[in-house]
Amino acid sequence: MTLSIRIIACLDVTDGRVVKGVNFTNLVDAGDPVEMAALYGLEGADELTFLDISASSSGRETTLDIVRRTAEQVFIPLTVGGGVRTVEDVDRLLRAGADKVSINTSAIARPELIADIADRFGSQVLVLSVDARRARTDSGFEVTTHGGRQGTDMDALAWIEKACELGVGEILLNSMDADGTRAGYDIGMISAARAVSKVPLIASGGAGSLEDFASALDAGADALLAASVFHFGIHRIKDVKNFLKSHNYPIRTVATL
């Protein structure tokens, strides 16, 4: 018996549509979120992540509706992030059908939010999303906010350690340098984060070739998140899983009951 590695399809949603860019800019339309979620579920995604990148409150309401409609037909775990600022925001998302929520900017502004959410809903519900880039901090990795638009001068590894102490259940580590480039995950960043955290680590940003997925696992990732390679049909989820399976990584095969 072994815990399988997870392949997570990520849908960046704004005003009801999935979009994808490079280094968080030049966004292009990639499709309908509910349809895409259902398709990825059928194709064997082990989890889905919605990141709400809407700026407006009407955009957030739309996302809640998407979460509701997705939860009606997709029976795999669903993480939702973007704009989560309070314990009540978490409650609202969970009641709409999310299983986990991810927080980023609001936790940097108010770290005690992590403990507040963990006390109420348990650590397992809380994913810390860390948008990091290579910079001149102590570890060489800096945390950014607002979808990568703002630097913080905060050391990414120190932040991960602190967030683990406060009670996050998982780290979603997104390389801002690699995001959308398909040039490979930032392997150095993954192994550095693995060394300082004892919670599951999701590698994100840069997935391109099938070998990239294996490299991230070797660096210590427990789960692999990708967006554009799936949205634009460069790889199907089953191709990634078959490749990893043939290289002896533990993979969940999709039940046909």
Add this chain to the structure above:
Amino acid sequence: MIAILDYGSGNLRSAERAFAFSGQDVVVTSDANIAFEADGLVVPGVGAFAACMKGLNKINGAEIIRKRLESERPTLGICIGMQILFSLGDEHSQGVPHQGVGIWPGTVSALSAPILPHMGWNNVEAALGSQLFAGIDNESFYFVHSYAAKEPCGQMQSWTNYGERFLSALEDGYISATQFHPEKSGAAGLALIKNWSHSL
């Protein structure tokens, strides 16, 4: 009719949809009478042990569960909904375990593994003759937890290994429970839910 117990905890809508998929009528409720009268009661759960017990006690949930058991009415606990059925829980307890519902003896304690929570898809070694797992062989289910029950109890035990062996499901007459989330375990989970729903 299946009632999903709303005691302020978690992913009620996911549970509602997955149980409705089995063809049964499903209501989400915190009403003691509806929860008691339902053909099947689901005690879901996402949260910390103490917070869940607090929510459960607010709606007299422990009493509902015990009364259903006495009246031979099936109940299914999921994840924390399984854990709180035990006597004690160690989560965030600072040495003094929290009181659970007490259907099963023993303490729900922290898993010993290098990376926690135990998060993701893992296999289950199903009990011989299990009704819940009937027709579901060699499938994985979705787990998210850091605590578990590790001592055998009840009539039928199913096990999973993560760092150590723990109880991933119990079947004990009119009360059953899974540590994993069947409502989030794709086709395998829906098949398990169907097995339970059709036994009502």
